[in-house]
Amino acid sequence: MSIIVSPSILAANKSAILDDMLLAEKCGAKYIHIDVMDGVFVPNVTEFTPDFVSKYHASHGMVNDVHIMVEDPLVLGPIFAKAGADIVTFHLEACEDPEEVFATIKAIKEAGAKVGISIKPGTPVEALSLFYEEVDLILVMSVEPGKGGQPFIEASTDRIKTIKEEIEKRKLSVLIEVDGGINQNTGALCVNAGADVLVAGSYLFGHEDIKDRLEALLSL
Numbered sequence: 001m002s003i004i005v006s007p008s009i010l011a012a013n014k015s016a017i018l019d020d021m022l023l024a025e026k027c028g029a030k031y032i033h034i035d036v037m038d039g040v041f042v043p044n045v046t047e048f049t050p051d052f053v054s055k056y057h058a059s060h061g062m063v064n065d066v067h068i069m070v071e072d073p074l075v076l077g078p079i080f081a082k083a084g085a086d087i088v089t090f091h092l093e094a095c096e097d098p099e100e101v102f103a104t105i106k107a108i109k110e111a112g113a114k115v116g117i118s119i120k121p122g123t124p125v126e127a128l129s130l131f132y133e134e135v136d137l138i139l140v141m142s143v144e145p146g147k148g149g150q151p152f153i154e155a156s157t158d159r160i161k162t163i164k165e166e167i168e169k170r171k172l173s174v175l176i177e178v179d180g181g182i183n184q185n186t187g188a189l190c191v192n193a194g195a196d197v198l199v200a201g202s203y204l205f206g207h208e209d210i211k212d213r214l215e216a217l218l219s220l
């Protein structure tokens with residue numbers, strides 16, 4: 001299967017955001033990654049609100065890949081789904097217990113989106129165990145969530161491998177996405193470990209040669 005690249009608009013030009021999204025699409029991106037931060041689950045806040053998603057989701061043909069780094073995914077997940085997110089990925093760590101995780105997955109699905117579940121670098125992979133059958137995508141954070149431009153955490157590749165083995169063992173078609181510090185070198189490590197979707201922000205946006213960079217990731 002070919003690699004999917006999901007450019008993160010956290011690194012895009014905020015005063016010409018649609019232009020940057022369309023540029024990413026023209027360069028071959030099939031997904032567009034939208035980082036939602038609430039200032040509680042992570043210290044920063046982003047301007048990517050449900051209104052932002054509903055304003056732009058149909059202005060391009062890419063999959064709206066919405067990553068919610070928020071304290072209350074059970075409430076916000078379905079709101080982003082209804083606003084036009086195609087995939088809503090929430091954090092396992094934001095939920096109190098497995099019941100809340102199951103309820104969040106159900107609420108996002110009922111609101112019409114696919115569901116991703118994400119783990120921070122310090123969360124054991126085993127914490128995902130109950131949820132493989134319920135989700136469409138698993139997002140492995142390869143930096144601490146909260147900001148762009150951080151260096152890739154090398155141990156992420158072993159985590160991807162373990163998740164890939166589990167998906168194969170259970171005969172599922174869950175996608176593995178990786179987010180944080182992705183460039184051509186780290187992207188290659190992740191693809192070799194079993195990643196299907198590469199999120200990249202600062203490696204792509206703001207560079208003259210974005211097309212070459214995106215094509216380099218797509219051809220991994």
Ligand code: DX5
Pocket residue numbers: 008009010011033035067143144145146147148149150179180181182199200201202203
């Ligand atoms: C970080 C975000 C990432 C971020 C990645 O919390 O989830 O999507 O945009 O940025 P880079 O690619 O610059 O590490």
Ligand code: ZN
Pocket residue numbers: 008033034035067179199
């Ligand atoms: Zn992200």
